[in-house]
Each structure stands twice: as C-alpha cells, then as structure tokens.
Amino acid sequence: MKDRNHLSNVGLVHEVSIIENGLIDIPMLQILQPDGTPHKKVTVPDIDQQLALKIYRTMRFVRVLDERMVAAQRQGRISFYLASTGEEAASVASAAALEPQDMIMSQYREQGALAFRGYSTEAFMNQMFSNEKEANKGRQMPIHYGDKALNFMTISSPLGTQIPQASGYAYGQKMAGNEAITICYFGEGAASEGDFHAGLNMAAVLHCPVIFFCRNNGYAISTPAEEQFAGDGIASRGLGYGVKTIRVDGNDSFAVYAATQQARAIALKENCPVLIEAMTYRLAAHSTSDDPTGYRSKEEEGKWQQKDPIARLGAWLKNKGWLDEEQENKDLEKMRQEVLQELKRVEKVPICKIDEIIEDVYDTPPWHLKEQLSELKKHMAKYPEAYPKTSGRL
Amino acid sequence: MAKMNLLQAINNALITAMEDDEKVMVFGEDVGHFGGVFRATSNLQQKFGRDRCFNTPLTEQGIIGFANGLASQGSVPVAEIQFGDYIFPAFDQIVNETAKWRYRSGGQFSCGTLTIRTPYGGGIAGGHYHSQSPEAYFAHTPGMKIVIPRNPYQAKGLLLASIRDDNPVLFMEPKRLYRASVGDVPEDDFTLPLGKAEITKSGSDITLVAWGAQMEVLDKASELAQKEGIDAEVIDLRSILPWDADTVCESVVKTGRLLISHEAPLTGGFASEIAATVQDKCFLNLESPIARVCGLDTPYPLAHEKEYMPDHLKVFEAIKRTVHY
Ligand SMILES: Cc1ncc(C[n+]2csc(CCOP(=O)(O)OP(=O)(O)O)c2C)c(N)n1
DSSP states (O other): OOOOOTTTTOOOOSSOOOOOSOSSOOOOBOSBOTTSOBOTTOOOOOOOHHHHHHHHHHHHHHHHHHHHHHHHHHTTSSSOOOOOTTOHHHHHHHHHTSOTTSEEEOOSSOHHHHHHHTOOHHHHHHHHTTOTTSTTTTOSOTTOOOBTTTTBOOOOSSTTTHHHHHHHHHHHHHHTTOSOOEEEEEETTGGGSHHHHHHHHHHHHTTOOEEEEEEEOSEETTEEGGGTOSSSTTHHHHHHTTOEEEEEETTOHHHHHHHHHHHHHHHHHHTOOEEEEEEOOOOSOSSTTOOGGGTSOHHHHHHHHTTOHHHHHHHHHHHHTOOOHHHHHHHHHHHHHHHHHHHHHHTTSOOOOGGGGGTTSSSSOOHHHHHHHHHHHHHHHHOGGGSTTTGGGO | OEEEEHHHHHHHHHHHHHHHOTTEEEEETTOSTTOOTTOTTTTHHHHHOTTTEEEOOSOHHHHHHHHHHHHHHTOEEEEEOSOGGGOGGGHHIIIIIITTHHHHTTTSSOOTTOEEEEEEOOSSSOOGGGSOOTHHHHHTSTTOEEEOOSSHHHHHHHHHHHHHSSSOEEEEEEGGGTTTOEEEEOSSOOOOOTTOOEEEEOOSSEEEEEOTTHHHHHHHHHHHHHHTTOOEEEEEOOEEESOOHHHHHHHHHHHSOEEEEEEEESTTOHHHHHHHHHHHHSGGGOSSOOEEEEEOSSOOOSTTHHHHSOOHHHHHHHHHHHHTO
16 A cells, blocks of 8 residues: 555644735736727637527516516415526526536526526426426425426525535536536525535535536625625635636626636546636525515625626627617517516416325335325315315316 | 514523623524524624624534534524524534533533524424424433423513523524514523423313413313313423423322323424323322323324314313213
C-alpha cells in the first residue's frame, strides 16, 4: 500500500498569517449590458435566430403565465402561486444550453426551464388545479411540477433536498454511460441547508456530472442575502469544495447560456460538478402568501426593473433585426388569450377519484390501506354532500 | 383580559417572556424584522433589538444545533421552525442532542431552557409539506416534552410554561387556528401546567381525547352525539409528553369507553400509545374497543385533503359505533 502524504501539496509559511478574506474576488460574466448592447470585445454565444427567439418567447410566456396565475390566486381560483418575474433568464437560458436527455432537478421558481422543455399550457394548468389529468395526480400544492417524459423531476418543497439527490442522479447517469448530465437549481437561501454542503462535496469527491445552478436573487422570503451568509456569495463555496465555479449575470440570457453550455461540456467530458451562481433579483413577491412591502422598498424594486432580462434580450434581438415587434406584440396577445382559455377550460376538470388516495404510497397498496379506503368509501356514501368533489364517483 | 387570536397570544407570550427574562432570545427563518411568515414574532426585534430577536440562515439543523448550544450555556432560546414539515433537517439535533444532553452528561449539562416552536397540521390546502402533524416521531424520544395548545388562552399560558420549564419543549402550534381561533387572554403573566390534560366538557357515556386543532372537531362531533342522546366527556390532552394518563383513565373508568382522534396517520400515531396504556390500566372498565379516528396511512394529500381528514362526521360515526358496540 502507498503511504498517505496528505501534506504533499501544502506550502509552508513561517509567520502567523490568518487569511481574512477570500483569496480572489469572483467576477461576474456579463455579455449583454442592461440596455441590450453587447460589451465591447465580448464573444456573443453562437445562437441562431430560432434558438434566440425561443428563449425570448419562453421568457415572455412565463411572464404571462405568472401574471395570470397570480391574478387567478387573488380571485380564489387556485390556492397558491409563485412567480419568477425578473428571473426568467436564469432558468430559461440555462435550460436552453442543455440537451433534452439531461435531468432537471429544480427548486420551485424554475417554471422557465420547464416551459422551455415544452411543458404545455394545459399541463401547467392541470398541475395548478390539482386535477385528474395531472401526472402527479394532484397530490401537491400548485407549482410543484414534475414530468418524466421531459426529464423534469417532481418538485419537493423541503429546501435543498434535491442538491445531494442531483449528485446521486448524475452519478447514476455516468455509471449507465448516458450522454447526459443533471442540472440542479436552488436559491441562495436553500444553499444554507446542510444538504447543499453534502451535495457539493459528494459530487466533487465522487466525480458526478452535475451542474449546480444557484439563483442568487437577493432574498429568501424576507431574509436578505446579507443575513443569509457572510462570505462572497455562493460561488466562493464551490471553490472550497473543489468544484469548478463561475458567477454570471442572471439577467443576461447570453451570459447564462454561455456559462451553462460550457459547464455542461466540462461536466460531461471531465465527469465533474460545476457550480454556476446567477446574480439576479426576485422582482415578484416570494409567493402569493407574501407581501414584500414589509421588508424592501419600491425604489429597490425599481432599480431592478431597469435590468429586466426580457427587455434586455428583446433589445438585442431588435438591433440584430431578428425581431418583428408588431408581430411579437400580436403573439403576446395570443399567448395571453391562450393562457386564459386553458385556465377556464381546465378549472372544470374533476380531481382524481378517491381510490387514488392510497395509490403510489407503495408500488401496490398493502392490506391496511385497502381497508382504510373501503371504510372511507362507506363513510362517504353515507355523507356524500360532505365530500362533494369525489362522492359522485365512488 | 383582551381579545386575541392564537398568533397574537403567542406574540404576547413571547413579549411577556422577553420582558421578564433578558436571557430569552427568539430566532429562526424570517422571524426578525419581518416577524415570521405567520407574524408570530411581530415587533419583537423592534422592541428587544437584533441581538435578542433575529433571522437565522435557512438551515433547520443549524437553528436547533445553535439553540442547543445556547441553551447548554444557560441562555433561554425560543427557536422557530417555520413549518413542522421542515423540522426534519433538525431531527438529529433534536433526537440525539436536545433530548439526550442531560442524560448523557449525568445531569451536568442540559438543554432544559430550550423551547422549539413550530406550526403544524392541515386544513389549509397545504399538501404534503405544509400540513403534517409530526408529534409522534418526537413522542418516541425520551427527554423531550411536547405541548400543543387548542386556543389563544391555552397558547399563552402553555408557551410561557414551556419557556420556563427546565426541560426542552417542542411547542406545536395549530396553524389552522392561528387567525381563526379568537378568545379572551389575560394580558398579565400567567402559566398553565405542563403534563396536565383538561376536561373541556364532562359527560358520562364516552371519553373523547384529542389536542390542538382537533379539539374543535371533537366539540362538533360531541354536539352531534348529544342530539342522539350520547353524553360525551371531552378531554384536551394539551401535553403529549409526558401525558396525563391519570385524567384520561379516571374519565374512562367513569364512561367505560374511549375514542382518540388525531390528524397524523393512524399507524404509530400517539393514539396507539394512549390506547395501549388505557387498556392496561382500565381493562375491566372498558365496555367496547378503544376507537381511533385518525389520518389515513398515506402522505398528507392535497386534492383529497377533505376526505383524508378525521373530520367531525367520522368522529361522530365512530362515537355511535363505540357506544352501540
Ligand atoms: C427545509 C425548508 N425550510 C423552510 C422552508 C420554507 N421556505 C420556502 S421557500 C423559502 C425561502 C427560499 O429562499 P431561496 O432558496 O433563496 O429561494 P427563492 O425563494 O429566493 O427563489 C423558505 C424559507 C422550506 N420550504 N423548506
């Protein structure tokens, strides 16, 4: 056996010198300026018109969806919603740099990635109305999407849990010889959970082809980033775990796209994790249960509205001559109509029959669950008016 | 007396505790400036400063680990876990540390001053992860006390007692009642006893036992039963651990019948523990099998929440079955 010499790479000093700050300032990749013009001497990623427009239109779709569903929640049509306003580029442009076979494990504010994969308006609505057409059978709150065919893992509310899971999923992809990676999205708040540290360390040690994509949007509900961590954001931690790391402007679709594209190539070729920290801002309330006026100012929000990722890419597309503004505005109106039509149609679809309540607890329901279901159905038959959503189909 | 809802009563108890003892500190996710996602800690930071009421980073294992250390030092931490469903990252800290600290050190050290507050329970369209009632996991842990109030008055008195008790307490708040339950609460300092159940209605035909938000369900069911001539005795257990077997058994000796109800799944729920003890202590007094009306043995569902819940109709039916056994 070889002797272990874990000091072999440690340099020596002969004076007490406590390191006070990070050894390097981690800069942020920005390709497009907030007004949409590229920085001088910058390489704009090699994106054709079709892909650029797809990114742009997906971001606009998500914003339309978000606006409509926040309104629907206020009207009492759905119980809960969570918008990604201002952060669309982070999820859409990163998903655009992936391949369809790559697994997406998201936190909950990445509807943009799902929309980019082709999740339909109807599918969004089915999930939010928890109806029987929804693949997850209406078992979770609105916005907890999941779609096996689109390689989008069903979302779980407990924060950070998906981070070590992504390492494991990616390890499995590597072992199976798939030409695929896993991308794992999370917020800077969730990165305080123990699972974050476990996940990054394991991915680094076990050589997992995974992209950890942090949306640093400045807030975890009411808690500002300054009260979340004292170090240099999330990126500095990647370096500590031996994870290749980059910080990008999360409101710049091209910076997000370019970084993710390269991260994917590295993860796949070198079988290793890459951490991307996307600097952005949660313009929306945390969710429909939240009111941000209690913890931040309108002025602050106003400053970030100036950095809107959709307007930024839109301006670039227009300069390039790839965008017909009149047509886009017509399309936007069509999008709004479609979202509203689907909402109205889908809200009438019934929820699953009561028999589904005991399915999927295990692969097949054991005796005690069957017994409980049969008791429940007898009870419901006696009081059908008390269980109006299901008693009609016992 | 003042009219308060359950949240205001909690807030009021925290203010009382912090005014009374400057070693009391309140912290957790979003509890600082914002006052918590439910606003239970509103204005505490403004009143007592950032050193005594503060936001923590988003890490439950960190919050409870920190609270354990703080408690062992002699401070009086009141740590908030934003939802009972998110207490599990702290499971190790609670089960292996909080609860065993005193025992493993031969009584030299302890986390006795620690109180963990957390909202629990369903009925708010919260699905799997905003609805669970995890009391039974912790009831399986010697060294913890578990307390659950049913209304604002109880909440203030029990929370103050929990903060001052020299044992770690998990204080679970029925979030469905946060704003829905309103009642008279003394503005002065007062405590209610831990480990003592309360008979909220006396009766002779059957004993009904529950805690927290489930008490409302028992009250409704007992009214329905009354109309059918069944006179139920209703008991709020209030403390899950240690629980008041004397009060429950005395009642069962009188009524000869027992029904226990909780939202948590049936299997391994705390009702099983009560049933086992009561059949042991009151075997010859029982006139029918002990009934349990609980959540199904499934994860807490969203679309089928109404069907899942052990509602008043299910309790009512079980009362009739038990009485007419
Ligand atoms: C383990 C756990 N603790 C607490 C919560 C409650 N919670 C939901 S979202 C949230 C803030 C998350 O912030 P961040 O990760 O920064 O993401 P963002 O919402 O900003 O996108 C909190 C505390 C939770 N879902 N899971």
